[in-house]
Amino acid sequence: MAEQKITPEQVIHVAKLGRLDLSDEQRRKFATQLENILEYVAKISQVDVSGVEPMAHALPLHNVLRDDVVEPSLPLEKVLMNAPDTDGPFFKVPKILGGDEDSAG
């Protein structure tokens, strides 16, 4: 992975996954910068990690549960108060079906 080159196609692919509409200039800039950063972080491949368990976070806390009791949730007007566009009790968005292949289904 250390020798990984970041191609413009990869930048386009990753930006699409990350939902970022990058300009051509940003794409060029990010290609170089990502390559430098990824080359640096590839240091971690030098260490033998066989038999080492991954650690997602530092505390031994698992399955923190509460009683299954209905509690008041955020009132509707507070849920919607920052929405860019609403329609009654709904968030309003442009049409979802059609267009980009990702949006189907």
Place this chain on the structure above:
Amino acid sequence: MSLAFDTLLSARDAIRAKKISAVELTKQAIARIEKLDSKVLAFNSTYPDIALKQAADVDEGRRSGPLSGVPIALKDNLCTSFGTTTCSSRMLENFRAPYDATVVKMLDAAGAVFVGKTNLDEFAMGSSTENSAFKTTRNPWDTSRVPGGSSGGSAAALAAGMCCASLGSDTGGSIRQPAALCGIVGLKPTYGRVSRYGLVAFASSLDQIGPFGWTVSDAALLMNVISGHDRKDSTSVPGDVPDHLAEIDQPIKGLRIGIPREYNLTSGIDPQVKSAVDAAMKKYQELGAQLVDVSLPHTEYGIAAYYVIAPCEASSNLARYDGVHFGHRTKEPVRDIIELFSKSRAEGFGEEVQRRIMIGTYALSSGYYDAYYLRALKMRTLIQRDFTQAFEKCDVILCPTSPTPAFKAGEKTGDPLQMYLCDVFTVTCNIAGIAGISLPCGFTSGSQPLPIGLQLLGPNFSEPKLLRAARMYEQATEWHKRRPKV
């Protein structure tokens, strides 16, 4: 008495003794912000009306607690039901949080007065506040320099005497490094000690909220107020909170201080930082502490592991900014909802945030997950193991907080990797989840002296001992009494 540069404890006690009213003290804070913040640029928003109302409630006996009447500043990534919570991002420029963060509620219940919300690197990603979408905060010791980051606004607001204490958040050094660069005390609590509910998430497994103060005791007082289990944060730890102030002035007999071998091997440490930290070691020896040689062999991989884990978590956390539920929405015409997301996010996020979303998305994408993310999580286990083994031989570990004093604005903005390397001494603490504190240990020479920070690291939930160890040094030195001429 005057607010400017007084400690939190002395201000609190002066109000209690009725030497000054809370309203008077709050007016001083507001006046200093009005006078100085055009130069320091620490605040994103100020709330004089709310602050004066809170202060009047203290004076008239309707509001009381351990922080009654003291002006406090909040990092602008802590949700408040008043004003805006912007994260210094265009994305959240007009965002009004529908609730208070748990720490805000706790400060409120303790009688604190909220003077304003402070600038940060956008979404807490950075080491200088230069990634703020709004402005770069200035270091009160030298306004051509940065205050550090990401909690640079909170650090500078205190260092410039515009509040008595402040809160920040620390994901890879974002409290300790600005504390070091601004000549104040900053504590990153153990992961799980302080509730993260209402802290806008950057990297959830690394983020912790913590205090800034002029002294170790001020940080301890704030820890007493903000620590504890919160059922709204499932990663906050149940159990009693110790009194961080109770034994703070008592030196620890036979304190064992671990000096990591790797510290001497790290390149790029400013010689003045090195000599100040070496002098602090000698001071501790004079105070009866024993210096112990310890090894943290995976230190050199800390930054690499961090800059995989943090961007991965960020790319996931920041997926919520979609231009639909809250935050910026593009005004451009769009074909469909994907384009709405992509354009809104490209317009709303600054360059560093986009860069980290790109890194994280790449490292989590099909074909790279094992090589980057999974491997980084295994490194995390090794780094935590290093600390566990080191703490078998010592009570605290000592090293610099930042390899250099405050740098000039613009000096490192061209090269993201150079900026990342500022975090070399701070990130492993977040990776392992342990507690860390930075306190002043010297100044650079020259016409405009700059503060230097000493970092002490302690095991999980060792805050009372860590604070006492820091206080030992503070009691024997005068660095914490210096104030900048703003």
